[in-house]
Amino acid sequence: MPLLGQASGGFTESSSALRILNVGIRNTVGVLTSDSFTQTNPPAVTGNVTSQVDTTKRGVLSGSVAFARGDAAGGSNYIGGPGISATAATGPATPTTPVSVVLGVFINSANGNPYENTPGPASGKGPYVSGMGTYGNALFETKNLNSGAALTYAVGDSLFASWNGYLTNVNNANNYYASTVIGILKMPADAVQNELVYDQRI
Numbered sequence: 109m110p111l112l113g114q115a116s117g118g119f120t121e122s123s124s125a126l127r128i129l130n131v132g133i134r135n136t137v138g139v140l141t142s143d144s145f146t147q148t149n150p151p152a153v154t155g156n157v158t159s160q161v162d163t164t165k166r167g168v169l170s171g172s173v174a175f176a177r178g179d180a181a182g183g184s185n186y187i188g189g190p191g192i193s194a195t196a197a198t199g200p201a202t203p204t205t206p207v208s209v210v211l212g213v214f215i216n217s218a219n220g221n222p223y224e225n226t227p228g229p230a231s232g233k234g235p236y237v238s239g240m241g242t243y244g245n246a247l248f249e250t251k252n253l254n255s256g257a258a259l260t261y262a263v264g265d266s267l268f269a270s271w272n273g274y275l276t277n278v279n280n281a282n283n284y285y286a287s288t289v290i291g292i293l294k295m296p297a298d299a300v301q302n303e304l305v306y307d308q309r310i
Contacts, residue, residue: 111244111295111305123221125160125171125247125303126213132241132308135212140234141180141188144168144218150272152192156251158274160302167218167228171247173269173290174236175208187211187234190273210269210288212238212310213245238310242294244303248275261296267306275304 111129145167150157157163168174168189180186191208215235220226228234237243249270250259261277266289270276275290291306 111301123224124216125169125245126215127244127303128237128241129244130242132237133239134215134235135238136233136235138185138187139232140218140228141177141186141191143191144188144234145229147189151189152271153253156253156256158248158250160247160250161274165217168214168234169247170214170217171245172214173273174211174214174234175273176211177208187236190269190271192271210290210310212236213243213290237308241308242306243308244305245275246303248304252278254280261293261304263293263295265293267291267293267304
């Protein structure tokens with residue numbers, strides 16, 4: 109079902125996967141890691157690929173999860189994608205010190221889109237939303253990354269970061285950042301509105 113109200117179709121024709129309905133904090137504190145511009149999509153689990161992602165795009169995508177990246181060269185204040193290689197397809201064991209910690213959700217794709225300005229490469233910044241808010245997000249997992257089973261989303265589901273840094277309702281015990289609840293689902297995607305609408309919790 110669609111959200112109440114009317115729209116010209118502008119948001120459904122947007123190049124951004126994240127639709128801000130009630131913004132928390134637009135956060136630009138932090139510098140993008142170098143792999144924020146080069147990662148493949150999906151970046152980690154290349155089987156059971158979601159139907160919601162454009163696999164031809166490189167870099168972190170609008171609607172994907174922003175992580176604090178303690179592994180980045182240069183040390184502190186770096187953000188980016190999950191920073192997990194494709195060798196983690198089945199999920200590595202929980203490390204003693206996680207290098208990727210959930211911060212929020214990226215507003216824009218790091219590399220921008222054709223025929224648009226590209227402030228990400230120019231500034232090295234990747235704005236993300238944190239501090240609560242309500243959002244529609246068209247980038248999410250449609251399959252369980254381990255089993256390949258189709259995911260069914262329902263009102264009230266907790267949303268987590270998948271290994272790929274996309275929203276999922278699967279809390280994988282092997283995924284050391286999956287325990288962070290990103291949001292609570294208010295409206296699942298359907299044939300009318302192809303996005304998850306949720307209240308953010310981070």
